[in-house]
Amino acid sequence: MTTEPTLTGHGFSVQLPAAWEGRVYRRSTPVAAFSPQNRASIAAGEPSPAGRGWLGEHINAVLHLANFPLPADRGDYGSGAVEAMTARNTFVALVEFGQECLGTALYSSIGLPRVEPRRFDPNGLQRRIPGQSGCQFFFTEASRPMCLYVVLGSHRDVDLLSAQVNRVLDRIKVDAP
């Protein structure tokens, strides 16, 4: 009997079903400032100390779950991964936002939602890929504003795949900040 592994980090935990894998990460915090010195070095053709964003950027946690191998280089909403999906695959992203979003209209829905087949749309994708469909929810869970973004490998199998997604969503726990 195989014990299902639990993925934890940055206030997320999820017991991964068989054949699923996940990543929890926070990108590195920019340490450079928007300053004349930076601009001067950029103008002079030197490597920019602000290559990964600017000081003041708020870096939050991201959770990726998929039933296919996740490539190392992924965008926060799954670019780089969704291109590798087959019709039987699903991709789930939980993207956290800053506390300044709390109480706003966009994040007013409370609780991690579950997906419904009718919510999926082939145009509901960050990048439209033929055959796929996606949907997106903004909400607040445990005082953490988030976006749930789900991509299904085949819109034709929306009932089957969305049920798989909900079973995974049932396993996600979000800690308060």
Place this chain on the structure above:
Amino acid sequence: MTLSERLVSRISTRSKSPTSSRRGFLGGAALVGAALAADPWGFLVRPASAYASVCGTDSACGDGYSVFCCTINGGKNSCPPNSFIGGWWKADNSSFCGGAARYYIDCNAYRDGAWHCHCAEGTCDQRRVACNQFRYGQCSLQIPASQTGPVVCRMVSCTPPWQQFGGTCTSSSATDNRTATHSAPCVGGRNPVGSLDVLSVSGDTVHLRGWAFDPDRPGSGITVSVHRDGVGVGRFGTGVRRSDINRVYGITGDHGYSIALKTGPGKHTFGVYGINLGGGSGNPLIGSGSVTVGSAPRGSLDSVVTGPNSTIRVRGWAYDPDQPAAEIKVAVYRDDVGLAWFPTGRRRSDVNSTFGITGHHGFDISIPSPPGNHSVRVYAINVAGGAGNPLLGKRQVRVGVPMGHLDSALARGGSVRLRGWAFDPDQPATAINVAVYRDGNGVSRFPTGRRRPDVNSVFGVTGNHGFDISIPSPSGRHTFEVFAINVGPASGNPLVGTRAVQVAPS
């Protein structure tokens, strides 16, 4: 010649066929340049046309990405009507932004049916318009998901959205490096131009005046970002009329700026950056400079007199309004040579009362000096910013020789009465002699010894330094000269006065 330059040169050379037009030649060179800027490595190593490289990867409608706003919005890198800023992401280490992060800002439609999904046409940026029902989620948080329509298009900038669209976008980060090479012909815009014409200080306020505009949208005002000592202090809109700039550049709009910033004392460096409206690689520094903020010291050089034993006595007061209770220093120059800095520290209740301050701000300085005439200058030394060390005053003084004055010469009967005063600063309490000459001939020496409180008060001395002498004289016109006789170490008996007198016959 750089690799890019060589490439442009080679391709341009190729295109110089006898039938090539000048316009075609320039257009070809420009296209290569744009392709190099958009995707330099890809353009150089892949067998693709320059035209395709201008738009980067995934530029076809079927590739599934959203179009750039400038492609569908008349060249403007802004949200078209009936759309709002829905969110943003960044691609790190972008060559478009000099190696810094490049930001993409989505413009979402409302769910009002104003936009319909289609593919962009007319350029190589044929990406999707109002198709992808997706939102990044950091901007316009007052608009709920239920009112959010598809992404109409995306803006692009090298400036972080929470700065460029402060109040609309938050700084919660999202990253997608796969879009790093996406571009469009209209994205390769120019940077703002401008100038910091005036950087001046008035009191505790620094004034910055100049102009700036973005050649991509020359009729629109832009913002300038002001940095003080390397730290951003704010963004300010242009909007001041500068008809000279409009005339020179052939543009319209009000492109001047006039900014006043309260600033603490001390030396400060200011930089002004023009914030890009359209494309271009960034927000260039359009001017910089340094100023010193703070009040200059105040003061007065009340008197410079010769003192005992060949000294110069310098008196006055000075204080710095930036630190009004503190004792400051004054710098004394004699004959244009700096001698030393001397502290204030003498009570001057009159100064305190007049300026409503506390502390001891008077100075009373004695400077040993060689005999002779000297010029003395005194400067107040700034302690907390302000425009330098102001000159408090300049005086002339004679050291080591007697001084005096022949106040009057009056004939009465057969005598002439000479009155005046004289003393030697080397022995200021001692009565000295004066020598009287009549018509060039010495008459005699006479001691001083009369009370002259006015002289004592003015020169700060004691003793009796007046003289009142009667000289019997024959009738006729006579000229009298009076010399003060030196008693100190220096030589010379200076003339203290000359008078002509008519003596009547007795």
